[in-house]
């Protein structure tokens with residue numbers, strides 16, 4: 001059995017991959033959610049497509065009832081939260097290597113049997129039916145039936161012999177263990193199997209929907225659901241933003257009237273925070289499509305920012321063409337996003353070490369470009385939602401070797417998140433996903449603050 005996913009044939013960063021639209025056949029609506037989930041899982045693992053695109057890019061997905069779409073998402077997300085454990089349970093029953101799609105059907109079937117409330121007969125029959133649908137796969141229907149029946153009978157016993165560590169790809173687990181130790185890595189693995197809560201950042205002085213108010217002001221709701229249905233959405237009182245992602249701007253204190261460049265701004269969480277705090281913000285991003293999201297968010301919240309489209313590595317400030325025109329520059333750099341795995345469990349499975357190399361090169365260029373826009377005495381904030389130190393601490397070390405006119409500001413004592421280890425002795429923020437685990441955890445995040453001159 002090919003227990004390990006074949007990763008990203010194209011070896012492209014996930015955000016550059018266009019979804020392949022799968023056209024449903026006339027029979028598609030039967031077992032539609034399972035069909036969409038299995039194709040989505042296959043596409044993430046084989047082509048490296050992000051899961052939300054792999055699901056929503058399927059023509060059938062939009063035809064599904066809302067409830068079935070949610071079920072398709074739940075099945076696929078469960079596969080990515082539990083992939084290693086699922087494969088260990090399946091392995092003894094698979095005698096001949098199945099095709100990528102048949103393996104995806106087995107994985108989605110096993111996810112339903114082992115972890116969801118689906119009756120086992122429905123999971124088995126539904127999975128078998130997916131393979132019977134096409135002449136190309138019909139010959140594997142008998143095998144799937146036999147395998148999934150054995151998972152039904154023996155799966156829980158086999159599952160008891162697995163560990164949540166099995167769900168972390170080997171190379172990632174090695175890097176986490178080297179960076180954060182064995183105990184932290186185990187806790188990080190345990191966070192992957194939990195559905196994360198929903199975090200909202202509210203406009204200053206405005207209360208959000210009923211939820212737990214975390215230190216720093218984030219409102220935490222236990223379940224995600226449809227955000228548009230929550231109170232205050234239409235009024236633009238708040239926006240969705242993980243508590244970790246809100247940190248870099250919270251660290252800045254009073255920024256009213258400051259000129260601030262948000263260099264990689266879309267979809268705009270930090271731009272909204274800056275604008276709500278009274279700063280004069282320029283929101284720059286190279287993606288016009290993603291900047292539309294920033295515009296929509298600004299319109300909904302009634303906040304203002306100047307929008308600029310362009311490559312931040314080359315962008316010139318029209319007000320200061322020689323640079324140095326901003327009090328503060330925020331670089332929330334493109335990264336592997338491994339810190340967001342609680343909400344996007346597929347990020348752990350569609351990334352490879354090569355992606356870190358190519359993203360690190362981009363980050364290096366962008367941080368040098370960001371520094372050119374900082375006014376003397378101004379501040380540069382560098383942050384990423386990656387857990388890989390090379391994309392965080394490593395970039396800062398390199399940058400400070402190149403730009404000796406910048407110094408690292410210690411963030412110790414600036415923000416009390418109720419989690420003592422958030423700020424390292426070096427004075428940078430390194431959030432790990434199990435911090436605040438009793439309340440549902442946080443996205444992994446890195447933040448450094450540097451002063452110019």
Ligand SMILES: C[S@@+](CC[C@H](N)C(=O)[O-])C[C@H]1O[C@@H](n2cnc3c(N)ncnc32)[C@H](O)[C@@H]1O
Nearest residue numbers: 264265266267268269270285286287311312332
């Ligand atoms: C981590 S996201 C930013 C999230 C955003 N700061 C927020 O808080 O909502 C990274 C963004 O960088 C943008 N990006 C990637 N490379 C870029 C470049 N060379 N110039 C400008 N933007 C870039 C991407 O389009 C993406 O929107």
